[in-house]
Amino acid sequence: MKKILIFGFTLFAAIISGFGCAPAAPKTDRVVIWHWMTDRDKAFQELATQYEKETGIKVILELYAPSDVYSQKIIAAAQAKILPDIFGILDKKSVVADFINGGFVADLTTDFKANGAEWESSLFPKALSVNRFDENNPYKVTPGIYGVPIDVMNIQMLYNKNLLKKAGIAKPPATIEEWIEASAALKRVGISGFVSGWGELWMADAFASNYAFNIMGEDKVMATFRGEVPYTDPSWIKVFGVFADLQSKGVFATGIVTKTNKDAEQDFALERAAFAFNGSWCVNVYNEMNSKLEYGVMLPPVANKDRPMKIWGGAGSSFFVNNVSPNKVKAIAFLKWLTAKEQQTYLAEKTQNLPVNKLALATIPPILADFSLSMESTTHPTIWPLNEDALVIEAFDKGLQSIIIGEKTPEQVGADVQKVKLRQTEKQKKKK
């Protein structure tokens, strides 16, 4: 009995003490980074080794992929207060604001503005604006710059030069009508028109957003978010109509609604589709899948010739510094080093992503240079003065799917989305 008691107690004590441990104190001789960028991990590791040689400071990079798993890990780590020295927040500006207001993110404004704003001026302003919070921002964040962009991206359309030639198409389409004609020509020679990873809903959302800006302009889109313009407005019906038209004219590839971006990238790289909608990160992916692929970059064909097409773009990936980290200064110094010209040139060369440092642009490959030409046409939810409610976005994206699978008309989707919008607006009012 005595033995049993001793054994039982010891076991119980061991178990309980294991759970009762406080998190180990962070080590101050190293900078720990959690990232999600599988394609860039090797290059990051090499840069970390180089940094240690130059400064004596060890940088430990821990990879957690895919990105949605990473996001969950970051949220859980914030709740448990065990965030690393440097981390990413892969979400909307409102979520970044929650992290900042929660005291998890360091304000880097002073560092960016030091030495006559040397660091700030070396980077693309559009990329920086993603992490900048201005006066009177709706998220009640103290104005400042809170994150460090490490590359730049934009999401555009791509076309396969050989397939277009095969179908007798002289130049990439500039309008929806031309696009539909081109797709018909491609179909005649057995080539699928357009592919994208719309099984990942945000990509379809980005595409729709391009057309919303093209058809009605930013002001009206923002007015919709504020609840002043309904989703049943003719302009929105026209946006939904673009999807209905392209679907009914056979422009979209089969199964586009459930295709992951990886599958879509494979389809385009293996020349199964003539057009794709993808981000500038695709250069590296296509290169790995088919180094002989000949393709060009184009803006999505306009639906409204009187207004320019706007595409999503800006900071590709950003890092944030843990506000309560004892290694804050070291972490900021490393990010400063990482965004300097030499390191950015190295990253662009190794990972085929657009560099965030303006001086590194001179050395990038031609296809990336083509992507960079449209940076002036970029916009992004993270730089909009306000964002749509998440549940409305969900209803909107599901509505796009419904149109593509022929389940609902643009008018029905407009009415459905508006219903959710009204419900959410009512809820927000109640909260206030």
Place this chain on the structure above:
Amino acid sequence: MSTTTVKANPFVNFKDYAGNFLFIFPAVTLFTIFYIIPFFQIFQLSLYDWNGISQTKTFIGLDNFKELMVDTAWWRSMWNAGYITLIALTFQNALAFALALACDREIRLKGFYRVVFFLPPVLSEIVVGFIWRWILNADVQANQHIGLLNYFLDAVGLNSLVHNWLSDPDTAMTCVAVVHSWKGFGWGFIMLLAGLQTIDRQLYEAAQVDGASSWSTFWNVTIPMMLPVITVVIVLTILGAMQSFALIISMMGQGLGDHTSVPVTRILSAMNGTKQFGYACAQGVTFGIILVFISFTLKKFSDRMKQA
């Protein structure tokens, strides 16, 4: 005649109790830490409006539960999970039972069959999802079907059956349910086979001597003796099918509107997508209660059947 009464020694009883309690104490502690406490914490969070990050949580009482009651997307996901469960309970378990009965007999290569039938369950759901995604792919390149199923249908002249399996709301959920059953039938097979092998062979011999037909033997010997195993298989099938998730994600990406959503994908979407942490907790609590209710109902039903 004399009777001797053993007087209970309270100290011995206490020692016995203490010894027994001590043995189950670690298990109870672990269960409490990992199940009971988190459940109540989740219930507590379900009473708040919280996005999972913000330092402030607003207490809203049972509002999340009220909203859940009228959330058509949630009930649609329950319906979808019910559909997968129904296919699993019928198709999957019937297949598992039939194969278990076959392998219980003296047939050649039965060891080989056992291994083969148990292969799908040991594969990762993600891997199975990707494999079937490729099989059901509807893409075409140079007039050739890329997906194995459509390629096969085309090759044997059944072009009319070539279909966009995963992007058509009429077939997407059935495809998921069939793949789930394909992946899961091996568990049922092993458990049912183990159950069949515990039945005393003398019972079959006695039935044979009495002149019982095969059907009568099956119905009056095999089924009653297998009832406890069948109940466990049914409960596990229901719990597994209702909570299927990784397979759907790997086969369908973020899904086909509400056509392929299941409760777990809705919970994930509320937690990670729309950042309604409190609402996701309310979904989790409700879903947990529904599953516990189903399990207890089945247990009661099985007990009654045994008594009958």
